[in-house]
Amino acid sequence: MKTILTVNGKQHEVGHDSRRTLLDTLRDDLGLQGTKKGCDHGQCGACTVLLNGERVNSCLCLTAMHEGDEITTIEGIGSPERLSALQKAFVEKDGYQCGYCTPGQIMSATAMLKEISEGAPSYVSDDLGAPHLSDEEMAERMSGNLCRCSAYPLIREAIAMAAEVKK
Amino acid sequence: MRPFDYFRATATGDAAMASGQIIAGGTNLLDLMKIQVVNPETLVDITRIEGLSEIVCHGDGLRIGALVTNTALAHDTRVRAGWPLLSRAILAGASAQIRNKATTGGNLLQRTRCPYFYDTSQPCNKRTPGEGCAAQGGSGRMLAIFGTSEHCLAAHPSDMAVALTALQAEVEIRARKGDLRRIPIQQLYREPGDRPDRDTVLEAGDIITAVILPAPLIGSRQVYRKVRDRASYAFGLVSVAAAIEMEGDTIMRAHLSYGSVAPHPWTDDAVAEMLEGQAASDALFANVADALISEGAPHPDTEYKRTLLRRTFIATLRQLTVLADRSGTDIARTQA
Numbered sequence: 442m443k444t445i446l447t448v449n450g451k452q453h454e455v456g457h458d459s460r461r462t463l464l465d466t467l468r469d470d471l472g473l474q475g476t477k478k479g480c481d482h483g484q485c486g487a488c489t490v491l492l493n494g495e496r497v498n499s500c501l502c503l504t505a506m507h508e509g510d511e512i513t514t515i516e517g518i519g520s521p522e523r524l525s526a527l528q529k530a531f532v533e534k535d536g537y538q539c540g541y542c543t544p545g546q547i548m549s550a551t552a553m554l555k556e557i558s559e560g561a562p563s564y565v566s567d568d569l570g571a572p573h574l575s576d577e578e579m580a581e582r583m584s585g586n587l588c589r590c591s592a593y594p595l596i597r598e599a600i601a602m603a604a605e606v607k608k
Numbered sequence: 609m610r611p612f613d614y615f616r617a618t619a620t621g622d623a624a625m626a627s628g629q630i631i632a633g634g635t636n637l638l639d640l641m642k643i644q645v646v647n648p649e650t651l652v653d654i655t656r657i658e659g660l661s662e663i664v665c666h667g668d669g670l671r672i673g674a675l676v677t678n679t680a681l682a683h684d685t686r687v688r689a690g691w692p693l694l695s696r697a698i699l700a701g702a703s704a705q706i707r708n709k710a711t712t713g714g715n716l717l718q719r720t721r722c723p724y725f726y727d728t729s730q731p732c733n734k735r736t737p738g739e740g741c742a743a744q745g746g747s748g749r750m751l752a753i754f755g756t757s758e759h760c761l762a763a764h765p766s767d768m769a770v771a772l773t774a775l776q777a778e779v780e781i782r783a784r785k786g787d788l789r790r791i792p793i794q795q796l797y798r799e800p801g802d803r804p805d806r807d808t809v810l811e812a813g814d815i816i817t818a819v820i821l822p823a824p825l826i827g828s829r830q831v832y833r834k835v836r837d838r839a840s841y842a843f844g845l846v847s848v849a850a851a852i853e854m855e856g857d858t859i860m861r862a863h864l865s866y867g868s869v870a871p872h873p874w875t876d877d878a879v880a881e882m883l884e885g886q887a888a889s890d891a892l893f894a895n896v897a898d899a900l901i902s903e904g905a906p907h908p909d910t911e912y913k914r915t916l917l918r919r920t921f922i923a924t925l926r927q928l929t930v931l932a933d934r935s936g937t938d939i940a941r942t943q944a
Contacts, residue, residue: 442614459614459651462638482639483706495679495708501635502709505614506653553704561683564699564840568938569688584840585703 444508448473449517455504463502464488467514475515475544479587486586489545490514496552498585515544518551526603527551536599538590549586550600554607556582574604610647617654620782620815628652630815632675633710635702636718645726645735660817663687668823671780674713674816678702678768681712690824692938693851696832697771703841713816716769716779716796717808720762720871721750721843733759734804748909750843753917755870756906760804763868765843769793770867771832773875774849778820784813790820797872804871824940825863828853831937833924834867835916844868846917848924851940857887857930866900869917876900888929893922 445454448471455470464481467473467490479487481500488499491513499512519525524532527547537543557578562569565581572578579597588596617623623630628650631637640646654660660675663684670691672681681687682698702710724730724742731740743751743761752763778790796808810816830851836842847867853860862883866874882896900921901914926932 459612460609482642483635483703486703486705489705492708496705497709498635498705501638501706503614503631503634503638503651503653506616506631506634506655508616549705556704561679562688562695562699564696567935569692569695581840582704585705 442505444504446504446507446509447511449513457504459503459505461504462500463490463492463504463507463512464499466504467499467512473514473516476548477541477544479542479545484587485542485545486549487542487545489548489586491548491552494552494555496549513548515548518547525551526606527554527600530599530603530606531596534595534599534602535592536596537588537592542586542588542590546583546586546588546596549583550596550603553579553582554600554604557604574601576601609641610644612641612648613650615650615652617652617657620654620657620660620817621786623652623654623657623815627812630654632714633677634714635706635710636714640719640726643726644728654815666820670821672712672819672821674711674818676712678707678710678712678715679704681768682707687821689941690826691771691775691821691830692940693775693830693832693849694768694771694821696830696938697767697834697847697849700832700834700844700847701767712768712819715766716772716793716816716819717810718766719807721765722762723747723750725762733802734762734800734807737803737805743907748907749912750845750868751907751910752868752870753901753905753910753913754866754874754903755799755872757800757802757804759802760800760871761907761910762800762804762871764797764807764870764872765868766873767832767834767844767847767867770847770849770865770873772819772821773865773873774851774863775825776822776863778822779816780818780820781810782815782817783811788817793819794872794875800871807871825851825853825861826940828861828863828940829928829934829937830940831924831928833920833927835920846913846920848917848920849873850924850928852925852928854888854929859883859886859888859929866917866921869913883925888925888931890922890926890931893925896925897921 477487479485483498483501629648660673730742751761828851834847851863897918
């Protein structure tokens with residue numbers, strides 16, 4: 442079967458088996474290997490991409506279900522020459538050790554900062570009101586992204602730094 | 609995954625007529641298909657059906673389309689103001705990535721996370737009726753303590769459904785021929801009995817089209833308290849959903865449901881009756897908690913859940929009444 446997707450602003454028509462996940466389409470058919478396969482079951486967040494602007498686990502998306510959708514991967518938010526604010530901050534703060542979870546962390550944090558700016562509450566937000574970017578809020582909102590090196594404190598510092606830059 | 613045919617439905621009638629497995633968010637189903645616990649021959653994608661993704665006013669309540677995402681529902685300003693318990697419960701579940709994809713209908717229909725259901729090398733009556741239950745005599749700290757049968761000890765994992773049960777939501781179901789019916793959410797789920805493979809009363813061709821929230825419990829204090837192995841992104845061990853209406857120190861109405869302790873969101877009418885009309889006190893809560901957990905656990909590994917539920921129940925009621933710090937307690941406000 443065939444599906445038309447827009448990935449990082451460029452339209453692609455991909456031929457695939459009905460079982461193909463968006464993750465495998467991105468990595469194996471489109472060669473965008475920045476998106477990582479960790480658990481392949483939605484538990485680790487390494488495969489996080491933006492689907493029509495919202496973060497999702499691409500391992501839990503069937504390509505066939507995303508005809509016409511817009512996908513943004515880590516390759517779409519910056520380049521080695523022009524890093525995004527979050528990418529710069531992760532380098533600056535050393536927000537990783539092995540780096541495998543990092544693309545997922547950055548994609549997830551990209552969406553998370555937008556969610557906070559739109560006033561989206563989390564489980565730890567007081568009276569479900571306007572949230573602020575505390576350490577507790579970041580930890581809760583980023584809990585879908587595991588880092589087995591446990592670089593969490595530096596990941597949170599990097600996100601806080603990027604959020605300051607954006608202000 | 610085993611091979612399957614993919615069919616994209618454009619109307620609820622299409623989806624009902626196709627004899628296949630319905631998929632919406634897919635966050636649980638794809639997981640189960642990957643490990644070959646669920647092996648559909650046809651997958652019916654309902655995500656492009658129009659009219660199922662809206663939250664609209666319905667009398668003094670809300671009608672939530674079956675395809676409304678968990679994120680959209682939890683963030684809705686009307687839900688946050690009038691049914692904060694529901695927002696809290698949804699935000700207590702899964703991760704932001706999963707909530708962006710998971711739907712209202714799919715959340716209700718998600719399968720148990722009993723490890724034996726997921727392990728195809730072990731017998732499981734929920735996977736294959738009559739095969740046996742490896743949880744009996746197996747390892748089982750995530751299992752249910754109420755409403756089980758000798759054939760199945762599995763717990764329902766949803767947080768959202770627990771809040772919807774306390775709030776007395778209804779589920780709108782469209783039958784194959786187009787007839788709509790509405791049932792209280794508690795009647796959606798079946799007791800496992802000797803057919804634990806059938807989680808719900810849905811028949812072939814039935815589709816959940818909406819969830820109906822009744823009018824908000826204005827002025828009630830609401831909390832969803834979930835206890836789990838890690839602080840975030842973990843299934844519950846026990847949870848308590850509670851909305852309490854008080855006059856002074858007296859509990860007028862108590863709307864309660866309990867999660868991760870039964871094959872469906874658990875309720876106990878006797879508990880509410882014991883609380884209503886009484887002044888809040890530690891002695892009252894201790895008595896009522898004892899009544900709530902009076903039955904023995906069906907598996908030795910879940911004995912701890914009785915103690916945990918008792919303590920969580922007491923802590924929740926203390927938080928909602930006059931006895932403890934009330935931070936994290938939300939108040940249902942009058943609608944504008």
